[in-house]
Amino acid sequence: MTRIPYETSGEPNPLQALTLDRLRRRTSMKWRTHPADVLPLWVAEMDVPLAEPVVRAVTEAMELGDTGYPVGTAYAEALAAFARKRWDWDGLAVERTAIVPDVMLGVVEMLRLVTGHGDPVVVNPPVYPPFYDFVRHLGREVAEAPLDAGGRIGLDVLESTFRRVTAGGRRAAYLLCSPHNPTGTVHTADELTAVAALAERYGVRVVADEIHAPLVVGDTRFVPYLSVPGGERGLSLMSASKAWNLAGLKAALAVAGPDAAGDLARMPEEVGHGPSHVGILAHTAALRDGTPWLDALLAGLDANRGLLAGLLAERLPAVRYRPGEATYLAWLDCRSLGLGDDPAEVFLEHGRVALNAGPPFGTGGAGHARLNLAASPEVIGEAVRRMAVAVERAGHRP
Numbered sequence: 001m002t003r004i005p006y007e008t009s010g011e012p013n014p015l016q017a018l019t020l021d022r023l024r025r026r027t028s029m030k031w032r033t034h035p036a037d038v039l040p041l042w043v044a045e046m047d048v049p050l051a052e053p054v055v056r057a058v059t060e061a062m063e064l065g066d067t068g069y070p071v072g073t074a075y076a077e078a079l080a081a082f083a084r085k086r087w088d089w090d091g092l093a094v095e096r097t098a099i100v101p102d103v104m105l106g107v108v109e110m111l112r113l114v115t116g117h118g119d120p121v122v123v124n125p126p127v128y129p130p131f132y133d134f135v136r137h138l139g140r141e142v143a144e145a146p147l148d149a150g151g152r153i154g155l156d157v158l159e160s161t162f163r164r165v166t167a168g169g170r171r172a173a174y175l176l177c178s179p180h181n182p183t184g185t186v187h188t189a190d191e192l193t194a195v196a197a198l199a200e201r202y203g204v205r206v207v208a209d210e211i212h213a214p215l216v217v218g219d220t221r222f223v224p225y226l227s228v229p230g231g232e233r234g235l236s237l238m239s240a241s242k243a244w245n246l247a248g249l250k251a252a253l254a255v256a257g258p259d260a261a262g263d264l265a266r267m268p269e270e271v272g273h274g275p276s277h278v279g280i281l282a283h284t285a286a287l288r289d290g291t292p293w294l295d296a297l298l299a300g301l302d303a304n305r306g307l308l309a310g311l312l313a314e315r316l317p318a319v320r321y322r323p324g325e326a327t328y329l330a331w332l333d334c335r336s337l338g339l340g341d342d343p344a345e346v347f348l349e350h351g352r353v354a355l356n357a358g359p360p361f362g363t364g365g366a367g368h369a370r371l372n373l374a375a376s377p378e379v380i381g382e383a384v385r386r387m388a389v390a391v392e393r394a395g396h397r398p
Helices: 052-063 075-086 103-115 130-137 155-165 188-200 258-265 269-273 276-290 291-315 341-349 377-395
Strands: 095-099 119-122 140-146 172-177 205-210 235-238 252-256 329-333 366-370
Touching: 052 155, 052 205, 052 276, 075 095, 075 252, 075 291, 095 103, 095 269, 103 130, 103 172, 103 205, 103 235, 103 252, 103 258, 119 155, 130 140, 130 269, 140 155, 155 172, 172 188, 188 205, 188 252, 235 258, 252 258, 291 329, 291 377, 341 366, 341 377
Parallel strands: 119 140, 119 172, 172 205, 205 235
Antiparallel strands: 095 252, 235 252, 329 366
16 A cells, blocks of 8 residues: 655645634633643644635535434545545445544444453553553453554564453453554554564454554555454544544444454444534544645644754753654653653643643653644744743753
8 A cells, every 4th residue: 555645735734823812712621620821732732723615514514504413424435535535445344433432432432342341452552542542441451462562563472462461361442543542653564464464363352443554654554443354353442533623512422343353343323323413524624625634734743843842952961752653642751851740740730731641641651741742833842941930930941
């Protein structure tokens, strides 16, 4: 497969469209969790206006009073067309999809299909904290197989973990984050093929969270897990939520590989009642007609990665940052600053800038913080300035 890189769309950079004053009028979690003097660069909400096709779809629904229950396969059809164009993947079969309320609730339902109470679910820390919360709430056991020093899946570690958790014939699942949050790593076809081979060898069922799939940089290739040899028994969760900033318009798709269709068919019908009909309309419009907006966003995010790297080198050279290949999140290694396990706490207290704390991401998270890059260059610059001030005020060397 050859991924089609984003192109210059002619649309303006959506990250430069809104002023900070206008953003502070928002009432969502990002803007209401902290006091007004805090600059929020934490939770995965972007500082962008919505893509015009999304606005049009939602506005037309409001004008028609089209706020009932979801039905049909338009969302899946739009995602399948997007996958063919962007990832050169034609294996997303509409008949092997189901709508779910959102990706994490979809993950729960997929794990419910392939594991039982108390069964282990393998994750690769540092990883998205809700992986721990949702898995444990489901009554499953979290088993860690940490990423290697380069931030990639360590196949030897993964195999030893698979061997351990399946000992005695236990059932197990592997919750794969692809692309990886928080590192922005995009797993290669070879890596995913090796994962699939290990999963088959040990009888581990793979559930892939691929919510960040559209947010891949330039020529880097996103590889759907279900597209690799051996991925036929896999289950995937996909959504337009992250790429088009639609978290408040709930909708996602569960996608089954050919050999997992029977599992997906066992999902209770009532799960499909959870997504928002308006959300599905919005997500469908984004995937079908919102790619020029997405391309402009990707170009802006790419510029922000370079900007952040330069600012950190200038103001906080002790912070180690390897720009990711995907997502709009930056994983910052702040251990050399001597700020303890939770540098985000110091940045908030002394610099009034909110980042995500590293420890909740599991093993490898201590001494780190996650920064949301989906903001204007001016906001990124102010955030780094505040972080440097915080380090000085805390009595440590930048």
